[in-house]
Amino acid sequence: MILDIYKDALEYSAKDWKTLVKLGLICLFSFLLLPAFLVTGYNYRVINNAVHGVINGRDPLPEFDEWISMFIDGVKVVIVQILYLLVPIIIFLIFAIIAVNTTGIASSIIMLIGCIIAFVAFVVGVLMAQMGLCHMAYNEGAFSKAFAINEIKEVIDEIGWFECIATILGLIIITLVISSVVSTIIGIIFTAFGVSTAILGLDPSAIFILGFMVNSLITMFLVGPYLSIFNSRSLGLLYTMQV
Template sequence: MEIGEIISDSVKYPTSDWTKIIILAVILIIPIVNFIGIGYVIRIMKGTLAGLDDLPDFEEVGELFIDGLKLLVVGIVYAIPIWIISAILGVIIGLLSPASTVTYMDTTSTAFLVTMMASYAAVVIAAIIVGLIEIVAILNMAYYDGDLGAAFRFSDILNYISTIGWGKYIITYIVIALICAVIMAVAGLVGVILIGIGLIITIPLAMSFCYMFGARAITTLFSDALGETA
């Protein structure tokens, strides 16, 4: 399926049941309970992988809650490399800080600035790469019916990305991000127009829509990869 078709299908997907958009929006703003909403993303992925075109029901909330906790675990584990890289670069930047020396201030300042910019760029690039891999890791977990270990089967995950094609994957991700950015911006504007308090309504609704839209789009792309690697 082409990117345009994936996006078109995924934009329509949440609108098949506005009640569920509202339910998810309410769930997402309630602490602890919001793990149910996060777990709902896994259910959307499972449904899409199964070829279903309707939004799944909010039943068996215990399973949704557990899936939400699993996503938290996956997020923490995948964040560890970024934390390590940031810590190492932080130490290097600290050693090169102009405040740590009293000689050759100009040279040190330049080296510090260059190192700081390069370090920031390295962390951002690493975070993007890890983030892209993490998304497919979550999809793999959904494919294996919530098996947490599937999120760390790196050979499978990288194989799926290779089948999709890094280029197509990144372009799809960027399109999804841009659409969600526009939706969130519009929601914020409308919320402000509604005397500010409208933000309590519009932002959660926009988040709910983007959760559903994004999960559907990426999973549809992943489904194509599964078909090609089957």
Template sequence: MFQEAINYPRNGDSAIKNLAIGGLLLLFSFLLVPAFLVLGYILRALRMVMDGEEELPEFDEWGELLTDGLQVFAIGFVYALIPALIATVAVIASGASIGLGGDSAAGGLAAGLIFLVTSLVLFVVSLALAYVLPAAVVAFAREDRLGAAFSVAELRPLLFSRTYATGWLVAFGISFLAGIVIGVLNAVVIGVILAPFVSFYANLAGTHAIGEAVREMPAMEEGPDSTAGQPAV
């Protein structure tokens, strides 16, 4: 699975062109619209991989890419509200503990404990969300409706599938390696330009790992009523 994922971004006659476009869009992602286009392209690639297509999709039908990208962003934004809410509650609780304790050491100790506990909780929650979010995007890609990204019935078969877990670990490993490469590139001036291209390549490779895992999920892992993973008619 790892080898196929790493090679995936190079598949197809237009692979270099598509990688160049994706990297340039990420380079200008601070303008937001290019970032949404990349998200839409990643979603298109995910759908094609789940359907058994091993070549990169084309950058075309830009309106569709933008619409899909906005929906993927919305999914990520909703899930990101969870750690944001935890952090907000922690800040309020820390302020309250300091206020109640005045300048005493007890107030500072309480605030410090709240900070440590919150940091641990945020780490666990963030890791869990990193595992859940790709499954949510997969559910959206399969059902083509936003509600599927938050449906327990849709997410449960994926999250408790060993096949999905394997694909996620491969994608995580690719992302980790890409982070190291980007860190090295950032040590030189040209790294600022090259980093978006490395990131786009890694995202496509990780997308293939997730899509291939979903495609290979045994029917018993998906549930008796699931039609995912069956050949499209």
């Protein structure tokens, strides 16, 4: 099941390079903050398509239209993610305060216990946030459904906690591998050009600067958007795996 999700999402994300470039252009101005919400809003549309679709279906990539609606969806996504991640942060801070006001080995033990509990809460919070977004999309964007804890837990129970966590871990690994491989290939190519330039007695610094710029552009306009769509599609399809 998990491999089928990855296969579908990898192929789906590569359907239209023009869409990747458009998303990359928006990402380019994400430092202005407002465009960042458009990026998360677009990824939410990818999730929405997935939760209403099937694995290996013929779902098209979402269109870049209704910008205000996409922006609002992006804001909702960010709020959901922040609120779920506040829980482990609060747990960590509570234990940290208690540990600071405790002396000796008891302080270290309390801090260790706090870190373990906070980490578990973080894993659960990430999973609940992602499935909460899928649940919100499945229920026509109803914001309250992102926090319908019992309903979301039932979804995860039906899919399987192990399967959900394994899928997300797999997404992290695949994302890191693809990013690393692309950067490594570009690095090797321009390193070879740089060494060749140096052998000829020329200054290779311009080659290395160009390599850095090419790597940044490819990451910004192709790899980054591709991976964001890949992750969103995968999570949406995972949601559809309910019994």
